[in-house]
Amino acid sequence: MDENILLRLRVEDLLYREADLLDLWRLEEWLALYTDDAHYHVPPSDVDGDHADPNTSLFYIVDDAVRMRERVIRLSKVGAHSEHPRSKVRHLVSNVRVRREGATIHARSSFAVWRAKDITTDVFVGHYLHELVEQDGELKIAKKTCVLDMEALRPHARISIIL
Amino acid sequence: MARIIDDPAGGRFLVPRKAFTSRDVFEKEYAAIFDRCWLYLGHASELPEPGSFVTRTVARRPMMFTRDKDGEFHALLNACPHRGALVCRERKGKSRAFMCMYHGWTFASDGHLMTLPGSSGYPEGFKTDPQKQMVHAPRLGRFGDFFFVSFAHDGEDLATYLADAGDILTLISEHSPSGMQIVGGTQEYAMRGNWKLLSENSFDGYHAATNHSTYLDYLKNTNDALGGTPLSGVARNLGNGHACVEYTAPWGRPIASWVPLWGEEGKAEIAAVYAELETRVGPERADRIAHKNRNMVIFPNLVVNDIMAITVRTFFPVEPGYMEINAWALAPREESEWRRKYRLYNFTEFLGPGGFATPDDVEAIEKCQQGYAVGGEALYNDISKGMSRPEGPAFDDEEQMRCFWREWDRRLAAAEA
Numbered sequence: 236m237d238e239n240i241l242l243r244l245r246v247e248d249l250l251y252r253e254a255d256l257l258d259l260w261r262l263e264e265w266l267a268l269y270t271d272d273a274h275y276h277v278p279p280s281d282v283d284g285d286h287a288d289p290n291t292s293l294f295y296i297v298d299d300a301v302r303m304r305e306r307v308i309r310l311s312k313v314g315a316h317s318e319h320p321r322s323k324v325r326h327l328v329s330n331v332r333v334r335r336e337g338a339t340i341h342a343r344s345s346f347a348v349w350r351a352k353d354i355t356t357d358v359f360v361g362h363y364l365h366e367l368v369e370q371d372g373e374l375k376i377a378k379k380t381c382v383l384d385m386e387a388l389r390p391h392a393r394i395s396i397i398l
Numbered sequence: 399m400a401r402i403i404d405d406p407a408g409g410r411f412l413v414p415r416k417a418f419t420s421r422d423v424f425e426k427e428y429a430a431i432f433d434r435c436w437l438y439l440g441h442a443s444e445l446p447e448p449g450s451f452v453t454r455t456v457a458r459r460p461m462m463f464t465r466d467k468d469g470e471f472h473a474l475l476n477a478c479p480h481r482g483a484l485v486c487r488e489r490k491g492k493s494r495a496f497m498c499m500y501h502g503w504t505f506a507s508d509g510h511l512m513t514l515p516g517s518s519g520y521p522e523g524f525k526t527d528p529q530k531q532m533v534h535a536p537r538l539g540r541f542g543d544f545f546f547v548s549f550a551h552d553g554e555d556l557a558t559y560l561a562d563a564g565d566i567l568t569l570i571s572e573h574s575p576s577g578m579q580i581v582g583g584t585q586e587y588a589m590r591g592n593w594k595l596l597s598e599n600s601f602d603g604y605h606a607a608t609n610h611s612t613y614l615d616y617l618k619n620t621n622d623a624l625g626g627t628p629l630s631g632v633a634r635n636l637g638n639g640h641a642c643v644e645y646t647a648p649w650g651r652p653i654a655s656w657v658p659l660w661g662e663e664g665k666a667e668i669a670a671v672y673a674e675l676e677t678r679v680g681p682e683r684a685d686r687i688a689h690k691n692r693n694m695v696i697f698p699n700l701v702v703n704d705i706m707a708i709t710v711r712t713f714f715p716v717e718p719g720y721m722e723i724n725a726w727a728l729a730p731r732e733e734s735e736w737r738r739k740y741r742l743y744n745f746t747e748f749l750g751p752g753g754f755a756t757p758d759d760v761e762a763i764e765k766c767q768q769g770y771a772v773g774g775e776a777l778y779n780d781i782s783k784g785m786s787r788p789e790g791p792a793f794d795d796e797e798q799m800r801c802f803w804r805e806w807d808r809r810l811a812a813a814e815a
Contacts, residue, residue: 389722
């Protein structure tokens with residue numbers, strides 16, 4: 236089989252696993268999909284999210300590995316009121332495209348994420364930019380950028396789940 | 399009519415919950431407050447050169463904030479005088495002219511009609527008829543680099559309206575020797591709650607310990623992000639419904655309170671920033687700027703929070719139970735890459751829809767709105783904390799909210815009279 240298709244299948248498998256872990260609120264296992272120096276970013280809607288730099292633009296989320304871990308710790312506490320009781324979450328991932336560049340695999344995919352809780356149901360629509368690396372024969376996520384294909388985060392009020 | 403109960407002698411301050419839910423109150427608020435008060439439009443740094451423009455909605459009105467070819471600032475109602483279509487449909491940019499896409503009427507950045515197709519169909523002088531020009535907001539005011547509009551033709555000027563809140567805006571502008579700027583990237587979100595809940599929440603010093611316990615835990619967990627300074631301070635009445643809390647806090651401030659997380663390199667840089675500040679504004683003011691945090695609400699809906707970063711936030715009700723919010727980061731122009739990076743990192747840590755704190759504020763605001771559905775016009779919110787404290791209100795009392803509510807009540811009552 237074409238090498239790029241094989242690679243895409245491996246990447247899809249990882250992205251589906253990530254989506255599944257997030258839907259199941261198995262956040263410790265989600266974190267283990269990432270490298271020790273990973274990043275998780277969500278840029279705002281009024282910048283070019285594919286290229287914006289969180290060091291020069293205000294983002295919604297700029298997590299390094301420390302803050303990703305703290306985000307997971309926070310969400311495990313009842314004091315994270317926004318997600319206690321937990322919302323129902325569903326991640327759909329599709330249109331996965333992959334490209335190898337040196338040691339890094341770049342994956343681009345489409346997402347729709349539903350968050351339902353209490354009286355509200357919100358949909359987040361956009362595309363993921365994943366940067367993946369091989370570590371000990373395993374694919375790990377080094378960076379995930381969630382670019383919202385939305386004009387504003389409305390009527391939403393928060394990205395209290397992990398996109 | 400929903401009136402507050404303000405009884406200092408009895409230590410009672412009560413706000414009717416109807417104020418958050420009633421459509422009648424909502425419409426009266428637009429007439430008595432949003433169509434009368436000075437409202438934040440934007441910051442000079444958003445329009446860096448002649449021809450720059452941004453579009454945004456202010457008090458339900460689509461607006462254009464522009465600079466003309468001579469660099470003058472204008473606030474235009476974004477509707478074509480011909481048939482009313484939005485003239486500018488872009489969020490921001492630079493343009494010498496704006497053509498309405500419907501029939502091609504074309505306007506300059508100052509709103510005057512430059513050309514219109516088929517002008518032979520109109521009488522002589524039509525093009526210069528005042529009614530065929532784009533309409534300016536009745537008043538545009540500037541305080542430092544902050545621009546405000548008023549949709550009332552009369553009333554106090556901007557500086558008088560701002561009262562002592564102007565001093566806090568000046569203090570914030572003094573963070574920089576070269577001027578402050580809005581950093582690129584806007585947080586644009588919404589909450590399913592009444593707008594006044596966000597005015598209250600933005601300078602509520604009482605809720606941190608419970609509502610934001612996980613944020614405080616996070617600061618303790620994360621490798622010296624927390625200094626030794628305790629949360630402590632006062633509330634200030636700034637006049638005309640504006641108020642702030644001013645307090646010390648344990649988090650790092652890019653102007654200029656160092657925390658161990660920032661390392662030795664950061665320590666040297668923060669020390670240099672502080673030294674420049676002290677030379678420029680003197681030791682007392684430098685200490686206040688660098689080591690005190692300020693959460694301010696300029697009545698009715700401009701929040702300027704000078705905390706672990708600076709946020710400028712404004713919001714408008716769309717419905718009694720739904721508001722739209724825009725928030726920006728404000729920073730010194732000359733700031734180093736290192737300091738800008740930590741400022742924005744600080745900002746997203748606490749503030750905004752993806753931060754470690756704001757989502758829980760949202761939860762509180764939305765749950766208040768839901769709770770009001772239990773109904774009954776006799777139900778009131780209690781805003782009395784610290785009302786009888788002999789030494790004056792502390793930062794975690796509710797005096798700042800009482801300033802807001804007294805002005806809200808005064809304006810609605812005056813409109814009723």
